Amino acid sequence: xxxxxxxxxxxxxxxxxxxxxxxxxxxxxxxxxxxxxxxxxxxxxxxxxxxxxxxxxxxxxxxxxxxxxxxxxxxxxxxxxxxxxxxxxxxxxxxxxxxxxxxxxxxxxxxxxxxxxxxxxxxxxxxxxxxxxxxxxxxxxxxxxxxxxxxxxxxxxxxxxxxxxxxxxxxxxxxxxxxxxxxxxxxxxxxxxxxxxxxxxxxxxxxxxxxxxxxxxxxxxxxxxxxxxxxxxxxxxxxxxxxxxxxxxxxxxxxxxxxxxxxxxxxxxxxxxxxxxxxxxxxxxxxx
Numbered sequence: 334x335x336x337x338x339x340x341x342x343x344x345x346x347x348x349x350x351x352x353x354x355x356x357x358x359x360x361x362x363x364x365x366x367x368x369x370x371x372x373x374x375x376x377x378x379x380x381x382x383x384x385x386x387x388x389x390x391x392x393x394x395x396x397x398x399x400x401x402x403x404x405x406x407x408x409x410x411x412x413x414x415x416x417x418x419x420x421x422x423x424x425x426x427x428x429x430x431x432x433x434x435x436x437x438x439x440x441x442x443x444x445x446x447x448x449x450x451x452x453x454x455x456x457x458x459x460x461x462x463x464x465x466x467x468x469x470x471x472x473x474x475x476x477x478x479x480x481x482x483x484x485x486x487x488x489x490x491x492x493x494x495x496x497x498x499x500x501x502x503x504x505x506x507x508x509x510x511x512x513x514x515x516x517x518x519x520x521x522x523x524x525x526x527x528x529x530x531x532x533x534x535x536x537x538x539x540x541x542x543x544x545x546x547x548x549x550x551x552x553x554x555x556x557x558x559x560x561x562x563x564x565x566x567x568x569x570x571x572x573x574x575x576x577x578x579x580x581x582x583x584x585x586x587x588x589x590x591x592x593x594x595x596x597x598x599x600x601x602x603x604x605x606x607x608x609x610x611x612x613x614x615x616x617x618x619x620x621x
Contacts, residue, residue, distance in 0.1 A: 339597040428526040429498040468566040468605035476614035479569040498530035528558040537574040556600040
């Protein structure tokens, strides 16, 4: 038994517990089975590489102790599980959120940015600090960091309890087309979220298929509402505004309507200042 007690005392978690509450060897011996269960549970977490590799009976959960005159075993969530819960809680605070889970850790305090991204970071920081009340139309090549920086701003705004919607434009319009007749209430709820969010991020605008319905009834209606109510909108795109005008000029039937496209771009011009972001493809660099 003495050897087993020493094994318990050698564990860092147990040692801190023993020192905090002054447990004697006799106390450890009297509660040996309980100490052993907790120790064995925590040993399963040694060298853990994440929830996908968790070997606990309940993923992300392990045994721990609480002490209030009486020693009690309790369930504790591991740091990986707590991180997942933190991300989920953040995502739930969005009015609409198309941000991948792996980017929910980002905010304006922890992102890294290049010299070419420094000016854009400053403009986004001004929005966060409410020193700028006009949106941005951020365009540039694939992978230069447009979405990355905007996600950091969006997450920071949500953490400040602002009402934020962040949408991947092509996915959003696909959802609307699928729901507008089968689930009109869901479609309208999503559209209203984009209209009324204090901060709206339209990511990768110009990547979606164009139809008169999407351009004139949905997108224009959203931007018109935001313009009338002076709500801040940030766009990202691979297209300049000139290229975006051509994109919205033609619908899926290759029917041209330049005036309606100009009407849409006029709203974007009023809502957002242009910013071109240059640099190398960060996604390609991280894969090398």
